Amino acid sequence: MDDTIREKLIVALDVPSYDDARDLVNLLGPTVSFYKIGLELLFSEGLALARELKSEGKRVFLDLKFLDIGNTVERAVASAAQLGVDFLTIHGHDNKTLKAAVNGRGNSSLKILAVTVLTSLDDDDLKEQGISSNPHDLVSKRAQMAHQAGLDGVIASGHEAAAIRSSTSNAFLIVTPGIRLPGGASGDQLRITTPHDAILAGANYLVVGRPITAAADPKAAAHAFLDQIASA
Numbered sequence: 001m002d003d004t005i006r007e008k009l010i011v012a013l014d015v016p017s018y019d020d021a022r023d024l025v026n027l028l029g030p031t032v033s034f035y036k037i038g039l040e041l042l043f044s045e046g047l048a049l050a051r052e053l054k055s056e057g058k059r060v061f062l063d064l065k066f067l068d069i070g071n072t073v074e075r076a077v078a079s080a081a082q083l084g085v086d087f088l089t090i091h092g093h094d095n096k097t098l099k100a101a102v103n104g105r106g107n108s109s110l111k112i113l114a115v116t117v118l119t120s121l122d123d124d125d126l127k128e129q130g131i132s133s134n135p136h137d138l139v140s141k142r143a144q145m146a147h148q149a150g151l152d153g154v155i156a157s158g159h160e161a162a163a164i165r166s167s168t169s170n171a172f173l174i175v176t177p178g179i180r181l182p183g184g185a186s187g188d189q190l191r192i193t194t195p196h197d198a199i200l201a202g203a204n205y206l207v208v209g210r211p212i213t214a215a216a217d218p219k220a221a222a223h224a225f226l227d228q229i230a231s232a
Contacts, residue, residue: 003033005230008199009222010061010175012036012209018045024213025053031222034086036207038063047083054084061087061175061207065115070100077104077112087111087175089155092142098149111153111173114146119157119178119192136160140167147172158193158201165202176203180211181224195225199232 011032013021021041025032035053037046037060050060062085066073073090080088081104090101092114101112116139117126123134131138139160144167146154153173156164161174178192195206208225215221 002230005226006031006033007059008205008229009225010034010036010205010207011212011222012038012063012177012207013041013046013049013213014038014209015213016040016044018049021046021049024218025058028212028219028222031219031226033057034059034061034205036061036063036209039065050083050085059087060085061089063089065089065091066101067091067093067097070096073097073100074104077101077110078106081105081108081110085110087113089113089115091115092146092151092154095145095149098146098151102150112151113153113155113173113175114142114151115155116142116146116160117156136163140164143168143172153204155207158198158203161198161201161203173205174203175205175207177207177209179206179208179225181228195228196232199229 009032013024013035015021035058037050053060062080066076077088088110090097090112092098098114105112117135126135139156140163143154143156143164147168153175154164155175155177157178158176161176164174176198179195179198180192182194198206212218212221
């Protein structure tokens with residue numbers, strides 16, 4: 001498998017312990033070159049694993065979804081940049097947070113991605129929050145804000161990828177979760193897409209967790225996702 005294809009697949013290490021994550025990484029071997037570490041693993045030596053993965057030549061995405069006052073976001077992003085990881089998420093709700101993150105990144109190579117609307121949310125969830133926009137319109141608005149603020153990209157479902165690509169630029173990164181193989185169970189995700197459709201819509205990277213990590217054969221599952229990416 002070509003490295004440019006392999007790097008488009010980000011496997012989410014949403015597991016409870018360092019040992020579980022380490023076992024998965026060892027099992028997947030060279031099949032996977034990019035990993036996401038989120039809040040669950042963060043509190044179980046996740047940062048230590050991030051450093052290990054970088055030392056082994058892997059790419060690392062810290063999915064921490066920062067949202068706080070500007071000063072706190074700026075300092076937190078600056079600390080994350082010192083780890084040498086590749087991607088970091090913040091919530092893309094407002095310009096103060098976006099600009100603070102850009103300031104915190106400084107001259108490092110860290111790519112900052114704004115979370116637009118979680119792929120587990122739909123119209124009713126947004127209404128519950130007092131938001132009248134539908135997910136598609138809100139994602140598009142937040143993506144444009146992130147682009148104008150100087151962020152590197154967004155987290156968004158494949159349903160919105162084409163609209164984001166047309167309203168930003170070819171260099172703007174679209175990282176897409178909620179990815180399932182055709183016929184795969186959606187779980188707690190609502191706005192899901194297949195790998196093939198997400199890539200065709202303009203996504204640069206696909207984040208996949210349980211369909212790989214909970215599979216009977218994680219390596220075979222990873223290859224199935226890579227095959228779909230390659231076909232697109």
